[in-house]
Amino acid sequence: xxxxxxxxxxxxxxxxxxxxxxxxxxxxxxxxxxxxxxxxxxxxxxxxxxxxxxxxxxxxxxxxxxxxxxxxxxxxxxxxxxxxxxxxxxxxxxxxxxxxxxxxxxxxxxxxxxxxxxxxxxxxxxxxxxxxxxxxxxxxxxxxxxxxxxxxxxxxxxxxxxxxxxxxxxxxxxxxxxxxxxxxxxxxxxxxxxxxxxxxxxxxxxxxxxxxxxxxxxxxxxxxxxxxxxxxxxxxxxxxxxxxxxxxxxxxxxxxxxxxxxxxxxxxxxxxxxxxxxxxxxxxxxxxxxxxxxxxxxxxxxxxxxxxxxxxxxxxxxxxxxxxxxxxxxxxxxxxxxxxxxxxxxxxxxxxxxxxxxxxxxxxxxxxxxxxxxxxxxxxxxxxxxxxxxxxxxxxxxxxxxxxxxxxxxxxxxxxxxxxxxxxxxxxxxxxxxxxxxxxxxxxx
Numbered sequence: 001x002x003x004x005x006x007x008x009x010x011x012x013x014x015x016x017x018x019x020x021x022x023x024x025x026x027x028x029x030x031x032x033x034x035x036x037x038x039x040x041x042x043x044x045x046x047x048x049x050x051x052x053x054x055x056x057x058x059x060x061x062x063x064x065x066x067x068x069x070x071x072x073x074x075x076x077x078x079x080x081x082x083x084x085x086x087x088x089x090x091x092x093x094x095x096x097x098x099x100x101x102x103x104x105x106x107x108x109x110x111x112x113x114x115x116x117x118x119x120x121x122x123x124x125x126x127x128x129x130x131x132x133x134x135x136x137x138x139x140x141x142x143x144x145x146x147x148x149x150x151x152x153x154x155x156x157x158x159x160x161x162x163x164x165x166x167x168x169x170x171x172x173x174x175x176x177x178x179x180x181x182x183x184x185x186x187x188x189x190x191x192x193x194x195x196x197x198x199x200x201x202x203x204x205x206x207x208x209x210x211x212x213x214x215x216x217x218x219x220x221x222x223x224x225x226x227x228x229x230x231x232x233x234x235x236x237x238x239x240x241x242x243x244x245x246x247x248x249x250x251x252x253x254x255x256x257x258x259x260x261x262x263x264x265x266x267x268x269x270x271x272x273x274x275x276x277x278x279x280x281x282x283x284x285x286x287x288x289x290x291x292x293x294x295x296x297x298x299x300x301x302x303x304x305x306x307x308x309x310x311x312x313x314x315x316x317x318x319x320x321x322x323x324x325x326x327x328x329x330x331x332x333x334x335x336x337x338x339x340x341x342x343x344x345x346x347x348x349x350x351x352x353x354x355x356x357x358x359x360x361x362x363x364x365x366x367x368x369x370x371x372x373x374x375x376x377x378x379x380x381x382x383x384x385x386x387x388x389x390x391x392x393x394x395x396x397x398x399x400x401x402x403x404x405x406x407x408x409x410x411x412x413x414x415x416x417x418x419x420x421x422x423x424x425x426x427x428x429x430x431x432x433x434x435x436x437x438x439x440x441x442x443x444x445x
Contacts, residue, residue: 001153001207004071005311006062006286007251008271010055010115011090012082015276016352016381017051024050029317031064032057033096048089050380054319056093058272061316062286063097067104071288072151074101077251077269078113078163078213081126091129098130102137107149112142113213113251114163141211144194146201154206156291159198161212161240163252164191164233184233192239199242207291207307210240210248218260219253219268222278241266246291246309255282256313265311273318277354277383284318287311319380320351328359328367335359336368340375349378358388365389406436 025045026038033041033056045053066074080086080094101108116126130138139147141160149156164187195210202208215221215232232252237260240248248266256270269287274280292308326342328335339357346353353376357364364387376382404412410432414425 001073001151001156001291002069002071003073003075003156003209003247003249003289003291004062004066004286005075005077005247005249005267005269005289006272007077007213007249007269008079008113008254009059009076009094010079010082010271010273010275011052011059011094012086013055013273013275014049014051016383017049017054018381019047020045020050020053022046024053028053029057029060031060033060034064035096035100051319052090052093055273056097058284058316058318059094059097062272063100065286065288065314066101066106069288070152071106072153073149073156074106074108075158075209075211075249076108076110077211077249078111079115079251080110080113081115084115084118084126086126091126095129098138099135102135105137105152107137107151108139109147109149109158109211110138110140111160111211111213111251112140112162117163117165144191144198146198148206157202157206157208159195159202159208159210159245161191161195161210161214163213188233188235191233192235195235195239196242199245202244204244207246208244209289210242210245211250212240212248213251214240215252216240216250216259216266219250220255220257222254222282237266246307247289247311249287249289254279256285256287263309265309267311269313272316274321274352277321277323277352280321280323283313283315285313285315287313320347322346322348322351322353322379324348324353324355326355326357326359328357328363330360330363332359332363335363335366336371339367339372343372343375348376350380352381352383353379354383355385356388357386359390361389407433410436 022042025042028041028045033044036044081090098108098110110127110130112125112127118125125140125142127140131140139149141147142162143160144162144164145160147158147160149158199210215234217234217236241262241264245264247264250266250268253268254271254275255268257268259266259268267287270282270284271279272284272286274282274284289309289311324342324346326339328338332338339355343355355372355376357367367387369385372385373382411429414428
């Protein structure tokens with residue numbers, strides 16, 4: 001059984017973008033909305049944000065892989081959109097790609113994330129349209145429960161752990177007056193109990209995975225924290241890596257990572273596109289998981305199931321983010337050339353780029369910004385050309401000046417001038433002493 005595990009698509013992130021031209025649309029890869037003709041693609045996508053096209057292109061790579069490799073299940077672990085109220089265009093584009101999977105005979109499991117939740121209880125989630133229209137082979141999970149999915153390779157059990165609202169657990173009168181920490185601990189304990197109860201009812205003869213959109217203790221967060229909608233529920237690894245579970249598929253944290261050793265594997269697929277410079281060095285992609293039956297050679301059995309689990313991370317082509325850092329010296333004859341050389345050492349074509357220039361004020365102010373922007377003409381977007389001027393620090397005397405005599409203050413000041421020789425400091429001190437004495441005599445006289 002082969003499962004494609006992905007998460008955090010975040011359609012709707014449009015920062016660092018611009019309206020797409022016909023040339024931008026014509027340059028989109030062949031796997032982008034392949035069901036549309038070139039003319040239809042031009043009409044549909046011209047004028048939309050180029051960053052929206054970035055996120056859709058990454059999702060199309062996932063769909064193309066699933067269809068070409070004939071995976072048994074597409075397992076999405078939450079956050080289809082950036083906003084809880086996605087636009088009609090964003091919903092259309094996500095649905096277009098889900099439909100392509102379903103039409104290829106691939107069941108799709110959609111877990112509700114915090115960005116898919118409505119603002120208040122009782123409202124529909126951003127994914128509810130699929131069960132409302134009874135889209136074949138598409139299941140949406142918005143509460144803790146176990147689902148049985150039929151695949152080409154047999155049935156699979158999925159324990160769903162979507163993002164849950166605290167209000168769903170805190171309606172009881174007994175919680176009045178509790179601190180935020182006490183309430184958070186109660187929610188986390190209750191969520192753990194529900195997951196363990198579901199796992200205890202699993203059929204040991206069938207493969208099983210846990211699909212969660214949560215923060216697991218030990219996970220490394222990043223840009224998703226700046227996009228946060230709702231307060232994180234932090235679970236322990238042991239609350240999800242339960243007996244009989246073959247694989248734990250996670251969403252919410254944007255960095256691809258594996259938590260701890262042992263069995264079963266607990267894996268964040270990570271997001272499909274970089275949101276900002278906080279994700280500059282992170283590789284983006286999805287995971288492909290293979291679960292074999294008992295006794296299938298070779299491999300390592302995980303958990304208590306006796307089945308063999310293998311998984312791999314598959315990278316997608318994501319928009320590059322590039323930082324160019326330049327530190328100038330006061331002796332730089334051509335500070336602009338120094339910056340241009342630093343840009344030349346980076347691959348800035350089609351990237352989102354920021355340039356950070358630091359150094360003495362004269363050198364930093366001497367950089368020709370127009371020349372820098374010309375050097376970045378091939379970039380997709382110039383996020384910033386920032387200047388950080390290093391100003392001279394005033395020497396510290398070590399104690400309040402008011403407690404020192406003028407001669408003592410001068411001596412301490414000269415001691416801070418490390419670039420001067422002892423002889424020069426001595427002459428300066430003598431000259432200063434004479435001036436001080438003359439001024440004091442003038443004041444007395």
